[in-house]
Amino acid sequence: MMPEKVTIADVARRASVSRQTVSNVLNSPGLVREETRERVRQAVEELGYRVNQAARRMRTGRSRLLAVRIEQTQDGMNVFDRFLHGLTESAAKAGYRVILYTADDDRSEIATFDDLLGAYEPDAFVLTSTHYGDVRTSWLAERELAFVTFGRPWGMPEGGAHPWVDVDGAAGTATATRHLLDAGHRLIGFIGWPEGSGVGDDRRSGWARALEDAGPLPRTKLEDAGVLERRTDGSAAEGEAAARELIAAGATALVCVSDSVALGALQAGPVPVIGFDDTPVAAAIGLTSLSQPLSDAAARCVRVLTRLLEDDSPDKPDHVLLEPSLVIRRTA
Amino acid sequence: MMPEKVTIADVARRASVSRQTVSNVLNSPGLVREETRERVRQAVEELGYRVNQAARRMRTGRSRLLAVRIEQTQDGMNVFDRFLHGLTESAAKAGYRVILYTADDDRSEIATFDDLLGAYEPDAFVLTSTHYGDVRTSWLAERELAFVTFGRPWGMPEGGAHPWVDVDGAAGTATATRHLLDAGHRLIGFIGWPEGSGVGDDRRSGWARALEDAGPLPRTKLEDAGVLERRTDGSAAEGEAAARELIAAGATALVCVSDSVALGALQAGPVPVIGFDDTPVAAAIGLTSLSQPLSDAAARCVRVLTRLLEDDSPDKPDHVLLEPSLVIRRTA
DNA sequence: TACCTCTATTTGAACGTTCAAACCATTAGA
């Protein structure tokens, strides 16, 4: 029993109206008389009609597809899959579907844009992992294609010219640092990533700000807070080494740029440690961590795009900054 | 500068041939004279032509889309995102794209099948998380729709009637158990899931088999190996409790059904522990674990589907069983 | 010469939808 295809013409026949009237009921119900509308709706229901997106797309140029790159699982402790799940769910609610692609670097990603646009004409792209000198955004912007980035346009003139959604990393680490300050700690170390990564620098800045706000450090201990900071490649191994150094230097608590380095830091000794991203690892080992509101972020991405695609496009691009929340567990 | 659309007619004009000839060069090159073929190929190149999938689909009914459900991140320590990445990559190589959907249970997933088929007509579905009494497969099979499952059809008459790809969990736990036997252990415990989950029972059986093959247990210790087994809900907490009991009962090493319970088991004492799935957690904490060949599995799924869709369909459905590999780290 | 076969290419139609324009009543205004 192959599922027989139901077309708009079948519905029209059933409801004794023309194709166009059915189309209107679906797309501009206001144009159709109440009574007719109801009759058509019933016919749609009875026949289980669903609009054929391929045909619609031919006529309108709209595919109702959002293209997203699926990330390489580098060290695997990433957070992207939760974002993607949220995105798929929110998109579906708005009548869109998510189509995936892979790419190794910006250049090949741009080539894939071209490919996808030719073949599937996605209505918009959702970009992740924004970074300094991101050429993807300018490529898309030049062609006036719709997109949002999950992540701020690091290094762009204030705010950036395109819509984005992001999580305020600095606010997160500031909260974490204050949490430790409240517990009586003053010499709070930070284990970060190499300078130059937008996300890393942002997370670092929250820690620095919170410490500054807490007033000068006790003179007797250390004259320079800078010594309470270490940069790592993000691995647990370097996290552990960094933690040992910081503890030796007098740190009594640690804020980390990621759960991965936090996990390493935990091996260095019984010092309070706070991670970032609230990955499964954090939950499993009881690591206090900062949780990104990922499904919320995904929903906002979809909203930004639907506004862009459907409503009269806003004069100013949407910029959404969400706050992470501290999930307190055993380690701090 | 909007990207101007290039249609098959543009290419035809450029190469001074008809639309159909261009189409033939792309789809049945054998029909076209060498010289013409080359001329058309060049025109395609120069204009950057890409076939419009919507138009093609209208005519052929083929969308070149594979639909996959994106899993809920339950405890988060799953492995699905790596599979999905591999699937996207392999699909792209074969000229397909992956389209995502979500669903909470089998019923709603079937409803989504219907939706997707009406709107996007995916050429095939890739199902994951197969289980006893899986109604999704029969729904698809009844309608003669193409699909593969990543996971065997548990509880179906030998082998199942539809194509599948899976990883041999029993072989994995057997390898793990032998690894511990080789290290001199005899009283090796198993921490599993509740009976009735296909995957869980399968993984358990490998452990049981390997122990059996090693000959009877030392009489003096325990008369019944059954005592060396515990079932849990899969959480780290229950894993830890189970491990304590097993160690108290004399176990000197533990094989676990998942990294999650293995992580718990590690807290119970300094006993060799082997997990399953080689999740990021395992890598981060140095847990020896069984690694599923996920990108290979994904590639096989794509191959099974392309055979089904493009070649003369095989008389017997493809069944592929892959071996996991033991990744040896600190814990065993 | 007439007829057939084979290869290479072209032509017309169709897939299912929506846009744009046309049509038809009905009501309102002069």
Added chain:
DNA sequence: TCTAATGGTTTGAACGTTCAAATAGAGGTA
């Protein structure tokens, strides 16, 4: 009574592709 405007509906065409059938040309055979 005629014209104009309004609301509701229908009709024809078009999106870009491929299928099926048609055509043209070259070669072979009787």
